[in-house]
Amino acid sequence: MKDHDTAPVFRELDVDECRRLLAEGVIGRVGFNGPDGPVVLPVNYTMDGDTVLFRTGFGGPMDDSLDTGAAGLEFKIAFEVDHIDTAAREGWSVLVQGAAHRVTSEDELAAARDAAVEPWAGGERALHIRVVPTRITGRRVRGS
Amino acid sequence: MKDHDTAPVFRELDVDECRRLLAEGVIGRVGFNGPDGPVVLPVNYTMDGDTVLFRTGFGGPMDDSLDTGAAGLEFKIAFEVDHIDTAAREGWSVLVQGAAHRVTSEDELAAARDAAVEPWAGGERALHIRVVPTRITGRRVRGS
Numbered sequence: 001m002k003d004h005d006t007a008p009v010f011r012e013l014d015v016d017e018c019r020r021l022l023a024e025g026v027i028g029r030v031g032f033n034g035p036d037g038p039v040v041l042p043v044n045y046t047m048d049g050d051t052v053l054f055r056t057g058f059g060g061p062m063d064d065s066l067d068t069g070a071a072g073l074e075f076k077i078a079f080e081v082d083h084i085d086t087a088a089r090e091g092w093s094v095l096v097q098g099a100a101h102r103v104t105s106e107d108e109l110a111a112a113r114d115a116a117v118e119p120w121a122g123g124e125r126a127l128h129i130r131v132v133p134t135r136i137t138g139r140r141v142r143g144s
Numbered sequence: 145m146k147d148h149d150t151a152p153v154f155r156e157l158d159v160d161e162c163r164r165l166l167a168e169g170v171i172g173r174v175g176f177n178g179p180d181g182p183v184v185l186p187v188n189y190t191m192d193g194d195t196v197l198f199r200t201g202f203g204g205p206m207d208d209s210l211d212t213g214a215a216g217l218e219f220k221i222a223f224e225v226d227h228i229d230t231a232a233r234e235g236w237s238v239l240v241q242g243a244a245h246r247v248t249s250e251d252e253l254a255a256a257r258d259a260a261v262e263p264w265a266g267g268e269r270a271l272h273i274r275v276v277p278t279r280i281t282g283r284r285v286r287g288s
Contacts, residue, residue, distance in 0.1 A: 027228050031175035031184035036279055037220030040175035040184055042228055042237050076181030084171045084186055093186050135180055 013138030018094045021138065022081060023047050030054065030131075031078035032100070045079070048111065052079050052096060052131040053103070066102055066129075074099040079131050089143030097135040103128035157282030162238045165282065166225060167191050174198065174275075175222035176244070189223070192255065196223050196240060196275040197247070210246055210273075218243040223275050233287030241279040247272035 013021070031040045043054040066075050077100040084091030103109055109128060157165070175184045189198040210219050221244040228235030247253055253272060 026230050029173050029175075029184050029224060029226075031173075031182040031222065033177065033182065037241050038175040038177060038182060038222035039241070040173050040222040040224035040239060042224075042226045042235065044230075078175065078182035078184040080173060080184035080186075082173075082186045086170050086188075091186065095184060097181050097183070 009142045011140055013092065013094065013140055015136050018136045018138040019050075021092065021094050022052070022096070022136075025081040028052070028054070028079050028081040030056075030129075031080065032075070048130070050133060052098075052133070053128065054079075054131075055128050066100060076100075077131055090141055092138060092140040094136065094138040096131060096133045097137075098131045098133040101130050101132065103130050153286045155284050157236065157238065157284055159280050159282075162280045162282040163194075165236065165238050166196070166240070166280075169225040172196070172198070172223050172225040174200075174273075175224065176219070192274070194277060196242075196277070197272065198223075198275075199272050210244060220244075221275055234285055236282060236284040238280065238282040240275060240277045241281075242275045242277040245274050245276065247274050 026044060027042055028045045029040050029042050031038060033039070041056070043056055045052055045054040047053070077098065079096040079098075080093060082091060082093035084093075108130075170188060171186055172189045173184050173186050175182060177183070185200070187198040187200055189196055191197070221242065223240040223242075224237060226235060226237035228237075252274075
């Protein structure tokens with residue numbers, strides 16, 4: 001793969017294309033600020049309307065940080081999905097930025113369980129999180 | 145995938161296993177704080193000793209944020225690699241947390257180019273970044 005001096009062709013995806021790609025995915029990565037700086041972890045997710053639902057057991061960092069949100073401040077989070085074909089030197093990624101909320105009502109928890117959101121990122125705790133997007137952006141790179 | 149009520153088996157990876165997995169990878173995701181909150185984007189990367197090298201053209205956010213680092217503050221970043229097998233319900237992820245630095249010296253730039261670090265995350269700009277880890281953690285989940 002050396003000596004590729006041609007620049008890949010890069011374009012922004014519109015929000016409808018981003019939503020379509022989000023709806024097709026199963027695994028994404030969440031990014032948030034933990035006590036030691038930014039954290040990125042994979043999660044299994046599902047879309048519920050325009051919101052992202054995932055279950056996790058990060059342990060302390062996310063749970064603690066969400067308590068800040070409970071005090072009236074939004075807990076900002078990134079949620080990313082991508083598909084990269086290294087052989088073809090092409091790929092896409094979609095980035096959701098928004099506020100993360102604990103899913104606490106019984107109805108919502110039942111819906112999340114029905115959506116079969118499996119935890120990957122950690123442990124046995126079942127912390128259900130909903131991300132309400134404020135910004136959805138995407139990009140596609142094609143090898144040239 | 146519904147009705148899996150058994151909890152996945154989760155274990156921490158030691159740092160040597162994390163380094164081995166990092167050395168084998170090609171694509172990772174960087175997480176950092178942008179002007180609209182946390183950002184996660186895929187990048188093509190290579191390891192250079194214990195440090196992560198990648199090239200990107202995010203446009204403003206990362207470049208601008210790195211200028212904060214130039215003023216003497218560290219720009220904290222997350223770098224993550226993973227492999228998830230959704231069918232087997234298992235996977236692993238490794239998280240590097242550390243400070244991001246622009247690669248500026250000619251020698252370093254030449255080394256980064258030789259390492260064939262291809263940009264995915266954006267555009268035609270060639271901003272080479274080195275992440276010096278302060279913390280490397282990993283986790284593996286196996287379906288049960």
